[in-house]
Amino acid sequence: MAVSELGSIAEIEAWTQEAQRGFLGRLGRALWSFAKKKPLGFACGIIVVFFMIVGDLVPETVNKISKEAGLGKPVPYLADVLADHTGFIYPFQKQDISHRLEGSSAKYLLGTDPIGRDVLSRLLYGARVAVVVSFATVFISQAIGTTIGVATAYYGGIVDKFIYRIVDVFQALPGLILYITILGIFGSGLWQMVMVLGVLGGPIISRAIRGQAIQVMAMPFVESAKVVGASDRRIMFRYVLPNVFALVILGATLQLGFIVLLEATLSFLGYGLPPPFPSWGQMLNLEGRQNMLTQPGLAIYPGLAIGLLVFAFNLFGDALRDVLDPRLRGSR
């Protein structure tokens, strides 16, 4: 291979320098170049990280896992720590009957709801539902979708036909109808919602991944791996999966905002988390709709929070797509 095909000597030197850096150094440089190329997308990424911290994503996941495994002390939630140590965040259930339906004041920054609970604190706790549900759902559905997509692309034939006949059924039933039916009948909660949205969303996502995986399957390196005698599992995990992974990450970031909206819709219709634990959609329905004339803030702030989070997810996903996949640039 001639040098000219690779690029100039200076470029090659830059690559070797890049490779010599540690992981953190490379990560930092990648972030910096991302921030330079896509300032708005980077800012939205910061908002996403902010919501992930406020939404207690890490403690919720860690505690869930450690509880299942039965080990260790639970990690404290940020919202609980703030409620204990600051003057303006209160536990989500704390009622102050003498200050009902008030506007914003120094004590209650965004006012209070009809039974005297602080709106800002409830928004903060509601972030947990939005963030945990969206990330967990996307994780589950992408895992299922990738498995189905790669497996059907690899085996093809009758397996492929049979599975996509079933996927057709999932696609033919309007999502929200199915979610309302299942969650309404069997009862809802944080993890029920994650399971239903994640498992039913997976097959639908798998179509795009299957398309990409079929393209990868046609590549010479997969063929040579087969010739060398690599096992099915090895080809799928070591050859096909890494090559569709960029698509999976992109699909995941773009799906996050959609799931936040879906969760808010379900909570709004009353099929989300049961009260008293707040979620944004539920706050709009239970408190916002009934007191919109006396205290319009109750109908405004939760919607703003939903809008901001979804906006950040969407723009971050768009920017990530532009950087990762130049072919798709400007297609939306």
Place this chain on the structure above:
Amino acid sequence: MLPTVVLISVFTFVLLRVLLPDSIVNRILLTYGRTDPELKKELEKELGISGSLPSQYADWAGIAWFWGGPKGVLQGEMGQSLLSRRPIIQDLKRRVPVSFELGLWAQVMSVITSVPLGVWAALKQDKWPDYGLRSVAILINAVPGFWIAILILTFGAIWFNWAPPIHFKFLWDDPVAHFKIMLMPALIIGLTPSGGFIRLVRTQMLEVLRQDYVRTAYAKGLSETTVLYKHALRNALIPVITVIGLGLPGLIAGTVIFEQIFIIPGMGQYLIASVNNLDYPVIMSLNLVFGVLLLLSVLLVDISYAFIDPRIRFS
């Protein structure tokens, strides 16, 4: 398409008839503190869930009718609601047109607003109308439709002393009042997909305007409107139709939500009421009807390709 319909019916049947009635029976028994199996059997008989599963499915779907069983879905008989004891088909006849009309209006609203706006943004590329419309489109994508509805209800009441009519009027009873009720929800349901449409129409228009045949059309001396609307727009709209087809589930979801907010007696309201009352024959029928309606609408969208895309029409 037909196998998909059959599979949908099997899926809803399995989901509801297998898992739910059992829990209804258990709930009733638990409420009265009874555990005797005779009562359980009697209840099952009354709820119509005795017998083996395949025979139940044959009864429900109306396959059994061909060898002398009761009428089923195939014969247009969906059983009756557990709550109101009315035949479900009678309720559906009243409610399906309302929801369908709402969805249709919403679709029309979103297309007639977003296509001209998208074209405008493409013509003014990188000027302020373009930036403004693109920002609006991104904002619309991020904001939940029901929040906009709540804001409109709130500030409509506070500032203009306006509230949507509470009592629903059917089209054949009072057309003017009917459209007053339908206008606002249709606008808001149509708003949600139009963010995506504006962006799509814009990029497609930009793509098409760069094509050789558009330049040729200009060079022939055709007027600006002829080139834009006959040569460019029709070609730009082909992918938009695909996206309309993909957006139909979202539209149905929209009707469910806004029927709830604006108190419109359509299928969505029926679904939520029956889910809350565990009225499983109704839920089952509604899932089937929603699935079939969605399939039919997708088919309609596919057919409409032919009207827009000459390559299909003449092949």
